Amino acid sequence: MPTSVGWVWLVVVLPFLGFLANGLISLVKPQAKSAVSFIGVGVLVAAFAVAVAVVAGLSQDQQGAPYVLTYWSWMTVGGLEIAAALQVDQLSAVMLIVVTGVSALIHVFSVGYMRDDPGYPRYFAFLNLFVFFMVLLVLGASFPVMFVGWEGVGLCSYLLIGFWYLDKVNADAGKKAFLMNRIGDFGFLIAMFLIFQATGSLAFTEVFEAAPEAFTINGEIITLITWALLRGGAGKSAQIPLYTWLPDAMAGPTPVSALIHAATMVTAGVYLVARSNILFAMAPVSSVVVATVGAVTALFAATIALKQWDIKKVLAYSTVSQLGYMFLGVGVGAYAGGIFHLVTHAFFKALLFLGSGSVIFALHRAYHATHSHDDAQDMRNMGGMRKFMPWTFAVMWVATFAIAGIPGLSGFFSKDGILAVAFARGHDHPVFYLLWLMGVIAALLTAFYMTRLMLYTFHGPSRTGEGEQRHLAEAPWVMTGPLVVLALGSIFAGVLNLPHVLPNPGWLEHWLEPVTELSHRYWNEVHLAASTEWLLMAVATAIAVAGMAGAVIMLKPEKLKAAKEAPAETGIQKVLLKKWYVDEIYDALIVRPTVWMSRNVLWKFFDAGVIDGAMVNGSAWTARAVGFVGSAVQTGRLAWYLLVFVIGTLVLLRAVM
Amino acid sequence: MDLLGSALAVSAIIFSLGVAGVLLRRNAIIVFMSIELMLNAVNLSFIALAQQLGPEGQVFVLFVMAVAAAEAVVGLAIIIAIYRHKQTVNLDKINLLSG
């Protein structure tokens, strides 16, 4: 084992130490901001450095087998053995770099973004804690250890969404995120139980090794397991039907949205599916379901993104939509493709969020200066921002091109890779053509709504108030710096996994080979003629261009009115703005009935009424009532006493004889 | 002629009449007299049995008489005592204690 791989525990421990230090500061001396920045960012940079070293060590290794580093026995009972162990392999290496790298950048950005917040130390404590759990999720060598990270990131998401806890909306959103995640986790748990029952282990290496013997292809058990895993992944990665928490999660600070709700945590579901690729490969039906869920989510979320006014909501639905792509990718067997999109998405979506954050930051400062209470996130209050924030404007356009799929940028290659595989699978079963088509339409919509976002935000006249405009300014360098780095990533990350028709193709695919090779036994080879591939790329390019052009043509930023003057939406627009009323439907069908039933039926009627009232107190009452009757029988009249006596006598004599 | 069975039967009847008297009457003294009736009935049984079983039965009757005498003394004293409080010996009116 290369020495540097052995350092991997540092990647886990460093952020945790940061959390402890910052947490302590937040309780003891919250005003020590510079120490917090130093610790908070420092541990991340260090962790990133170690991560690079670890991956470098791994890349020197030729065997390709995963390294499992066991530290202690966690839960060992009977046949169950769960070790506190980390696993370093090609997949976790990719994730590790992305997570620590993007996190480090976002930490830096946060130094600027959050500097005026009274909860500054707490913020960094939570953020460090998040990285700790995320790294654990990525590195965990078994399902349960991964689950620790899995739930842990959910916890941090909860804490950070509710960071400004004094607002009920924020606290609600945090709670919703946690609960939705928990619903998904339920599936994760069930999957673990099933896996353990079938294979007798929960460690990745052992499970995947045993899988070919333990399961029958397309058998009930494996299908059940993969469905359960899908449920877990859908919760974390905000797929239908558990996606509703993600848009609400935008209530948190914007860097959090960038880190947790765009770049890292929400991709955990994709990671899970990729990690368990052998299981999904053995359950083709589940894979189709995964792909379908992904495609539908991609399309559905994209429609909602079309009409959102809140800049972060647009990005949130965009994230949901892109996650759908990733699911589509891993669902059609393009595990590397899915991971590839995950990586590129991490760059450009983080960039988009941070960029929007920097816009919001500027607007917020302006409103703060004029004591205005307008919504700093509503695009109708923006417009013409390019004048004030040139850097932000530029990098945002880079990211928009990337996500829209303009050729040459990272998003083009990653999205195309997924769609190409989906199309190729159409050869096996026509349903994949449909999925491909949905992906393409979603891409069109993506291009459209992203352009819309850019147009409304940066172009046209400024709809920010007169007084406020004087206060608008570009963000400080600690914020723009990371933006630039991410922009570079958004542009060049595409080279990681170029299509087969280009030179140096499929580096990432090759890199991940040791992890995904098991599943290759169960997936047909994808064959796509070079011409088809070119054709598909052309279609993708056309779609992207069409979407962007359509937006430019159809939308008139100069006619837009500021939020308070804007007319109410109607018809389908309103339905889209209200996100197809899904939240309301959930509320009416599930949340309210559950609470109502719990309160009125279970508690007040059954618990207090039936069990406690009728049975417990009822029996006590009955006994007492009988007692009172008996007491009333004691009339005090001797004649009656004598009568009872004699009747007793008669009965007793009868009984004796 | 064996009168044992008949005597016992007569005894039983008188005993039952005594019980009936106790149930029927509200006057404490008459109730008490009914009880005396019961005791007499039992005595009759003893005497009848003694004829066949030995003199113990007769001795028994002596003791019962002593007891009856003692009871009469105490009982009547008690009845006088309650009469002093209530100016009546009607048992239906002696019901301060109940419940």
Next chain:
Amino acid sequence: MGMAIDVTTPGGFVLALLPELVLTCWMLVLLVAVAWRHRDEGDQQMAGQLALMGLVSTLLVVLWMWVKGAYPETLTGMIALDGFRYATSAIFLIGAILVVMLSLGYLGRERILVPEYYVLVMLAAIGMLFMASGADLIVIFLGLELMSMAIYVLAGIDRRSAFSAEAAVKYFLLGAFASGFFLYGIALLYGATGTTNLTQMHYQIVTLGLETNLMLLAGIGMLLIGFGFKVAAVPFHMWVPDVYDGAPTPITAYMAAAVKAAAFTALIRVLLHALGASDAVWMEIILWLSVITMIVGNLIALAQTHLKRMLAYSSIGHAGYILAALASGSERGAAAFLFYILAYTLMTLGSFAILAAVGTRGERDVRIDDLSGLASRRPWMALAMTVFMLSLLGFPGTAGFIGKWLVLSAVVSADQIVLAVLLVIASMVSAGYYLPVVMAMYMKSAPSEDAHSGSGLIGAARWVVGIAAVLLLLLGVWPNRVLDMAADGAEGLRPAPTRILTD
């Protein structure tokens, strides 16, 4: 082993009757003393102390005989010389001693100036001793009448109280009525077996195969009615609440503890010793009596708001428990009875002593809620009352538990699981009225500043409460010695049929 007594000799005769004779002598001394001085409270105190001396010395005699292990050299006829007699006699005497101690202050406070009170207490005790020692139905009958006669009068001894007088009337009329049945029962048994001697009766039944003779059965039934009245078994219990309620509190305690104990003693001796061969018949009857007694007593007690009546009904419930022990029909049941009745005597006397301390004028109007806040004003009294209540409830750590445990154990060992279950259900119900007493004392605040200022244990009553509480706790934790004594006391009570036959 032990001290053989030949009752045919005059010396042996005196020795066999020694406790009764000693007590009678003391009673006569007291009577003379009372006739001589009966003017004021001081005279009454003197009478009480004389009575106390008499009872204590009798107790010593009983214990002496027990320790000596006096046993009959020949068949005794009228007087039993066995552990059961000594054990029960000792318990009655303890009860009587505690009652006298309780009365010393009570009579003065209630201004009941009747020095003959103590004479009657002693007379009742003599009656009880005869009930314990009677080996012949006639002795038992006379003992019962002697005891009852004294108690009739004692119930009505507060001559200024109409309640007291009413209690006396009710008790007397019903008691005399029950005596009629009792006597009829004796007559029938005599008719069926030709004897009234318990041992001979057993012999007759076994040798002549009279186990299911109709006359015998009817006699058993009549006897059970008579005893059922005295032990307050439902449905012959109706007098209990009224009489207990109306009688002066020490006398109520005496009735609840010693009188009932005496009745049970005689009942057990008759049933096990003389009628053991017909146990199939009476066991079932006793079982049913036990069940309805437990249930009715406990349920009605639940509805009581006044402490004295509550205790009265609770004593009915306890009669049910003892009947359950009896329903097992074994020596184990008798041993359970011995322990139980000792514990019961202590806890009943203790709780009535507390009742007497918190109330006045017969304590009829003391509601359970009137004890509110007692714990903060009179902590020791409240503590003692808690011990009594928990013991009555049969809670582990108190003698009441060991007693109930023994009863249950007798019942279970006789394979009457259903009865055991009913017994514990009755106990659960009883928690519903014992606990509120504790609750009132500790968990409710006193209604006013000067509440309980008048209450307090007077003189020797303090000792009664103290001794009872300490003994209950002691016996609850370390019952070994007394358990052995109880087992010893019950041994040989039920003659093995074969042993009699080979005699």
Next chain:
Amino acid sequence: MTEFLGNIGYNNWVLDALLVIPLVGALAVLSVPAGEAKKVALGVTLVEFLVSVPLWWTFQIGTAAMQFQHAYPWIPGWGIYYRVGIDGISLLMVLLTTLTMPLAVLGSWNYIKDKLCPYYALLLVLTTGMLGVFVALDLFMFYVLWEVMLIPMYFLIGVWGGPRRLYAAIKFFIYTFVGSLLMLVAILAIYYMVGDATGVYSFAYDHLLENIGAVGSWGFWLFGAFALAFAIKVPMFPFHTWLPDAHVEAPTAASVILAGILLKMGTYGFLRFALPFFPSEAMHPTVVTIVVGLAVIGIVYGALVAMVQPDFKKLVAYSSVSHLGFVMLGIWALTQASVAGAIIIMVSHGISTGALFFLAGMLSERRHTREIAAFGGLAKVVPGLAVVLTVVALSSIGLPGTNGFVGEFLVLIGSWGPYPWATAVAATGVIFAAAYLLWALQRIIYNKLDKPENEHLPDLSKREILVLAPLLACILWIGLYPKPLLDRIEASTEHLITTVQEQRASVAPTPGSEEQVP
């Protein structure tokens, strides 16, 4: 260390000492002035804890035999002995108890303002009672202590409790009394049946266990009696309604003890008595259906009802119903993992729920109300308390890395084999747990700080931190490294499972024909 302990004969007297120290302490507390009572009590409980700690090491891992066992005659004529000993399961319960008691004293420090001496004396007596239940190896002794413990608790609730304390106290008492009296009959019945069969009348656990076959067809009834007593104590749905009342009205320390230790006596009873004595009855398909069904209903039902409670303590009380449902499921699944998980939950529920009650107490000490609606935005005012509350709530939710997860996970994964459907339903409990606790958390420490009374609450005092810190440490320790605990209970659980399985097999010659058990 070990040598030193050996020299002073630690193993021979430790259990006796644990039982005696609190009683002596109680007397001491009663005899000092009121102001000193809490200090003395704290000292006694700390000594108690220190005495108990070496058990952790002197306890021999890997054997299922009872350790530190010895007996003195009590009522030898009846075969009643003072007979004590512990195995892994009792060890954890004993340590949980001794750990909780000093914290309970500290937690009452300012909360209890009057009648101090009796209060602390009762706490100490209660300690003896609880420890006695866990170490007793004589059924008579067990029963006596089981009951005796009711009294201190009854007083603690009734005298120092909230407004409806009288009702709660008597309800608690009678409820428990109902079950235990039937158990008493059952114990006696076993005693006689075994005695009649073997000629040896004894209440010794081992003796009765070995010859339990003598009960024959009575098994079901006897099992029922035991099960009822324990089910009420657990409390299993639907015997749980005493719990919310008792918890709500009890003073903080009593709530903590009630939830932390008393409830465990029910499940402990199942593990120690009901299951080993009546394996074939307990594992009869009908019984299994009922118990597992009720356990699962309890999990979901408790959580749902907890969700809508307006009173924080009541919420926690119902959450106990839910948690203990997991324990019951784990015990009945009877696999290594599930039983070990059940025991871990017993411990960790004691810690987490104990901590929750402490926090509830601290909140109500500050605001004199337990209504969740009366709070809001407290994280701003009392950040320390908010952090602890969050951590504890998360452990109660079962977040991985905390103690709550380990137990629940082991129970669920262990129960999946025998009862997959029940386990699946039970697993939804993790969702509901998050729902009710997070909602409560939100309403207490998050949301607007809109009530002026809440604006100047003091944060955790040093004493309060002292109370909570050990619990937090345990939460993380058990969550991250439960192995020492698992090691200590492994042999006992294994022994339990094998004996139950064996005896079941020997009684019913065709096991598995009626149900599948791995």
Next chain:
Amino acid sequence: MLVFNFWFFSGLAIISALLCITRRSPVVSAMWLVVTMFSIAALYIILGAQFIGAIQVLVYAGAIMVLFLFVIMLLNLGRDEPTDLPGWWGHAITFGIGTLLIVELWAVTRIVPAGEVRLPAGTMDRVMEQEGVVGAISSTLFRDFLVPFEITSVLLLAAVVGAVVLAKRRI
């Protein structure tokens, strides 16, 4: 003749008992009770217990009943006052129960003592002849039944003390 006498006095006893319990006035009731007791005394004699018969007349009909009458007079209960007898349903219940009791007891008395427990026929007569009517009783009383006899003395003492306590004027 014996049989006739027996049935005559039995009938008299029963009828006078019935009248005793149904007459309104206590005095009349008491008088009928005296009649019953005389009849029973006669039955004693018929049944061979001459001494007891005599005692019955002396103690019961004489002393005890006089005491009753004395108390009735003392409390002035002889005068007319509302009847203490219940209505027809009271009678019905009473006599229903009475009849039931008679039936039950009758059933018992049909089974006379088993032959084995009985003394040989004529034994009692022989004893009476040998020891005299009183002697037969007294030897039993003072030999075998000495203890009960002594108890009786205490019992009577108790009754006296009790009566004194209850009935004396000064409270």
